[in-house]
Amino acid sequence: MRIMIDGRYLPGSARVNRDLLITLRNMAKALNWGIRYDAQHELVLINSKDSSMPPLPVSQQADDRIEDENARLAGKAICLDPGHGGSDPGATGPTGTLEKDNTLAIALLLKEKLEKNGAIVIMTRDADADVAHAEASANQGLEARVEAANQAEADLFVSIHNDSFTNNTAAGTTTFHYGDKESTKLANLVQRTLAENLGTKNRGARFASFYVLRYTNMPAILVEVAFISNPVEEMLLSSVDGRDNAAVSICEGILKYFKV
Numbered sequence: 001m002r003i004m005i006d007g008r009y010l011p012g013s014a015r016v017n018r019d020l021l022i023t024l025r026n027m028a029k030a031l032n033w034g035i036r037y038d039a040q041h042e043l044v045l046i047n048s049k050d051s052s053m054p055p056l057p058v059s060q061q062a063d064d065r066i067e068d069e070n071a072r073l074a075g076k077a078i079c080l081d082p083g084h085g086g087s088d089p090g091a092t093g094p095t096g097t098l099e100k101d102n103t104l105a106i107a108l109l110l111k112e113k114l115e116k117n118g119a120i121v122i123m124t125r126d127a128d129a130d131v132a133h134a135e136a137s138a139n140q141g142l143e144a145r146v147e148a149a150n151q152a153e154a155d156l157f158v159s160i161h162n163d164s165f166t167n168n169t170a171a172g173t174t175t176f177h178y179g180d181k182e183s184t185k186l187a188n189l190v191q192r193t194l195a196e197n198l199g200t201k202n203r204g205a206r207f208a209s210f211y212v213l214r215y216t217n218m219p220a221i222l223v224e225v226a227f228i229s230n231p232v233e234e235m236l237l238s239s240v241d242g243r244d245n246a247a248v249s250i251c252e253g254i255l256k257y258f259k260v
């Protein structure tokens with residue numbers, strides 16, 4: 001990863017690192033500098049004169065389409081929260097697939113897609129691990145998720161889950177929000193795109209008082225992609241195609257949110 005300040009490259013190249021990106025972004029915010037991360041070229045552009053986005057270097061402006069793609073989420077920090085993990089498997093599907101694996105796989109695919117659009121992505125976990133620690137209570141785990149988003153001053157928080165019910169015919173997609181205007185707007189856009197693209201029953205964007213929605217300082221949603229307890233939807237959630245489709249759809253919803 002290279003860093004360019006006011007059109008001049010800093011010597012050396014650091015490894016792409018989430019903490020470094022967050023630090024640079026917070027520093028730029030505090031100093032009222034503009035900052036843009038070009039994920040495709042692994043380049044951080046900083047404008048120390050004012051907070052407007054620095055333009056991409058001339059050599060990269062040749063391909064307008066790619067520049068456009070890269071810029072759509074430039075300067076946005078998005079916190080992704082794959083539900084459960086480590087000692088907490090979440091719900092289990094009829095053939096034994098685990099919610100924690102599905103949520104992580106979808107979140108990692110979504111991370112890739114958001115970064116392609118120029119976003120900085122903060123993951124509450126990026127492996128099969130407890131977010132707090134293995135012996136932590138459920139509440140400590142949730143606190144750690146909220147803390148990650150608030151500390152990074154993320155612009156959005158997206159928690160990913162699989163729904164589950166005792167009756168295995170229950171099916172469909174639901175997106176939850178805490179009722180504030182921005183979260184509701186984000187939930188509506190993600191919900192519609194997801195249900196349409198996955199072809200699942202649209203159970204709507206709904207209010208819920210979940211801990212991770214209540215205590216995050218930014219627009220926040222919790223997506224129940226589909227029912228892991230339903231044999232058909234379990235396949236969707238555990239298949240490569242289904243997971244990718246879910247990630248593409250959530251990404252599309254987020255892009256619409258910043259456009260509208």
Ligand SMILES: [Zn+2]
Binds near residue numbers: 083084090091099161
């Ligand atoms: Zn869950």
